[in-house]
Amino acid sequence: MSKAEKAQAVGAIAKNPNVSLETFAHLDIDRLLRKIDLRLIPMLTLLARQRPLHRPRTLMYDHSSFTAFFFTYCAFEVPSNIILKRLRPSIWLPTIMVAWGIVMTLMGLVKSYSGLLTARIFLGVAEAGLFPGVVYYNTMWYCRYEIQVRQAYFFSAASVAGAFSGLLAYGISFMDGVGNLAGWRWIFILEGILTVLVAITAFFVLVDYPETASFLTIEERAFITYRLKYDNQSPTTSSSSLIPQTESLSRKHLISAFRDWQIWLNVIVYWGYVCPLYGISLFLPTIIKELGYKTTTAQLLTVPIYVTAGIITIVIAYIADRKRIRSPFILGGLITQLIGFIMCISTSSPGVTYAGIFIAACGIYECQPSNITWLSNNLAGSYKRAVGMGIQISVGNLAGGLGVQADQWEAAGGGGVVDGGKEKKTEAGKMVR
Incomplete structure (x- = not known):
């Protein structure tokens, strides 16, 4: 039997009106989910490790290049999810990874500031599809109350990778001069x-x-396939009354996604944590260094924060799936980050400030899979879910650009943003010459 014939056979079984969950009662769902986890999670975790966005880069501390990245990164997330659905995840996700891998390599060879900006623009186009693509891809495998812990694995992998990538970049920087290239280029x-x-x-x-x-x-x-198709139905609904989720792409579904109030409400919630998330993810070593620690010590002090935040994210996700609730954990995360930031601004003690950052990060990171899952749980139809999650992440990530600009505003004293930007641009321009 060919691959296409097997897929048709699966579809015929899942669509058979005489089929119900009792038909598959002899199958062990826990064993089956473990089987799926072992096949999907390791590869998705490895993909999370490759995300360059959250890793500190010497060159990337220029705000103009950050802004150039965010424009294309946010603009292409919804189209990317539609392409993923119409193409295939096994083709689309690796393809965009090849694209951004090439762009990253070329970033190590840029000769001018304009070359850096161009590379950042194309990096945004290439990387835009990974995050929304993976979180949507997970919804095509796991039901509503199994999904958050799987999303948490992906986010936590990216978080922990961010902890060690700074150390890796620091080590690679000692290749300075090899092949007549600066150390940052080798990174x-x-x-x-x-x-x-x-x-x-x-x-x-x-x-x-x-x-x-x-x-x-x-x-x-x-x-x-059957349990995903009817995942939004009540367990007590009779087989004859089940309504399958829509699978076709139409203009109606696209318009429905853009008009759905709950998507835009979740965008607002997303803004509440993604702005400080990007600020911490991109500038944490610098923040810790400014507390009086050496560069190497600052890099090491980021590790406990990321690792602890990753563990808490997974634990919260497991509890949320078991309890089948999302919003209390999102609210708890937002309150936790608020407490952490209040600690940071109310003291000049490096130890207390570090503890505040620690607490804030733990609250911030657990919010993301909770919020993403909360929305996906309430979007019926695979195409509407793909578009809706793309909207949430793309529009939500605009707040990330605000977080990136925060230390520029601080450096400019709140009134000299332009001058601060020129200073950063000059520094970056010198480095690429």
Whole structure:
């Protein structure tokens, strides 16, 4: 039986009106989910490691290049999710990774400031699809109350990777002079090459959807497909009354996504934590260094923050899935970050400030999978979910640009933003010459 024939057989079983959950009662769902986890999570975790956005870079501390990145990064997230749905995850996700790996490598070879800005613009285009693509991809495998902990694995992997990437970049910087290239250039070149290699592996390892998953039996595929198709139904609904989620793309579904008030409400919630999230993720070593610590010590002090935040994110996600609630944990995370930031601004003690950053980060990081999952749980239809999650992340990430500009405003004393930007641009311009 060919791959297409197997997919048709799975669809026929899942759509059969005589089929119900009782039909698959002999299958162990926990065992089946573990089987899926072992196939999907490791590769998705590796993809999270490659995200360059959250890793501190010497060159990237220029605000204009950050802004150039965010314009294209936010603009292409919704279109990317639509392409992913119409193409295939195993093709689209590795393809955009190859693209941004090449761009990152070329960033290590730029000769001018204009070249840096151009590279950042194209990096935004290439990287835009990974984050919304992976979180949407997870919803095509897991039901509403299984999904947050899987989303948390992805976010936590990115968080922990951010902790150690600074140390890695610091080590690579000692290659300064090798091949007549500056150390910072080798950071981009080597990590760009690594990203391309991971992407090539992903072409062969990533699985598209349950219907075509060769590591599952036909019956297991049909079971996963069936439970996802009717995931938004009450368990007491009779088989004859079940309404499947829509799978077709139409203008109506696109308009429905843009008009859905709950998507825009979740965008506002997203703004509440993503602004400080980007500020911490991108400038944490600098913030700690300004407390009086050496560069190497500052890099090491970021590790406990990221690791602890990652662990808490997974624990909260597990509890949220078990309790089947989202909003209390989001509210708790927002309050926690507020407490942390109040500690930071109310003292001049480095120890207390560090503790405040620690607490704030733990609150911020657990909010993201909670908020993403909360919205996805309330969007029926795979295409509307793809577009809706893309809107939430793309419009929500605009607040990330605000977080990036925060230390520029502070450096300018709140009134000299233009001069501060010129100073940063001059520094970056000197480095690429």
